[in-house]
Amino acid sequence: xxxxxxMEGPVTLSEEACLTINCTYTATGYxxxxxxxxYPGEGxxxxxxxTKADDKGSNKGFEATYRKETTSxxxxxxxxxxxxxxxxxxxxxxxxxxYIPTFGRGTSLIVHP
Amino acid sequence: NxxxxxxxxxxxxxxxxxxxxxxxxxxxxNYMYWYRQDPGMGxxxxxxxxxxxxxxxxxxxxxxxxxxxTTEDFPLRLELAAPSQTSVYFCxxxxxxSSREQYFGPGTRLTVT
Numbered sequence: 612x613x614x615x616x617x618m619e620g621p622v623t624l625s626e627e628a629c630l631t632i633n634c635t636y637t638a639t640g641y642x643x644x645x646x647x648x649x650y651p652g653e654g655x656x657x658x659x660x661x662t663k664a665d666d667k668g669s670n671k672g673f674e675a676t677y678r679k680e681t682t683s684x685x686x687x688x689x690x691x692x693x694x695x696x697x698x699x700x701x702x703x704x705x706x707x708x709x710y711i712p713t714f715g716r717g718t719s720l721i722v723h724p
Numbered sequence: 725n726x727x728x729x730x731x732x733x734x735x736x737x738x739x740x741x742x743x744x745x746x747x748x749x750x751x752x753x754n755y756m757y758w759y760r761q762d763p764g765m766g767x768x769x770x771x772x773x774x775x776x777x778x779x780x781x782x783x784x785x786x787x788x789x790x791x792x793x794t795t796e797d798f799p800l801r802l803e804l805a806a807p808s809q810t811s812v813y814f815c816x817x818x819x820x821x822s823s824r825e826q827y828f829g830p831g832t833r834l835t836v837t
Binding site: 643647655656657700702715716717 | 767824827830
């Protein structure tokens with residue numbers, strides 16, 4: 612079946628440091644790929660997405676590129692802020708008729724001033 | 725649009741009590757989902773629905789029931805609450821034919837003692 616593997620946290624950084632959170636997936640065909648963010652005490656919200664190979668999703672300074680050859684969708688940001696502290700989930704939805712997503716376990720990011 | 729709304733935000737139940745968690749969306753989405761999130765863990769799918777009158781089990785359906793009489797509403801029923809059901813519950817929806825990104829509600833934090 613489909614699966615998503617993301618790096619374990621917590622990831623602890625100082626403000627203005629570079630961020631990479633690794634995400635790899637297993638799925639047949641061409642799934643849609645997502646990063647969701649969950650701020651403390653809130654629900655998940657979409658951060659960015661990519662629906663086909665080589666697409667780059669971007670939002671709020673975060674980026675991720677859909678790499679079919681390495682089955683990866685790593686999340687990057689050049690300079691993190693304290694307000695980026697949250698849990699980040701990588702997810703996929705398979706192509707075809709399925710609307711059931713597969714989520715990774717989440718990676719907690721803590722940014723210190 | 726209000727998006728996905730959930731009530732209540734918090735609830736404490738005694739063992740053996742029952743309750744219904746409410747979820748509504750005003751985006752005319754066909755697909756709706758219930759997840760639970762245990763502390764430090766990812767999301768587990770409880771039930772989902774592909775449209776009014778159609779529901780199906782997810783990964784962890786035991787102890788729960790759902791109904792979908794309208795497109796807008798997707799309540800989750802807990803019968804005979806147990807401490808193992810202490811969790812945060814999220815409702816989500818997806819638009820048919822979209823890129824399949826999920827829209828999440830703010831969550832209900834349930835404690836069973």
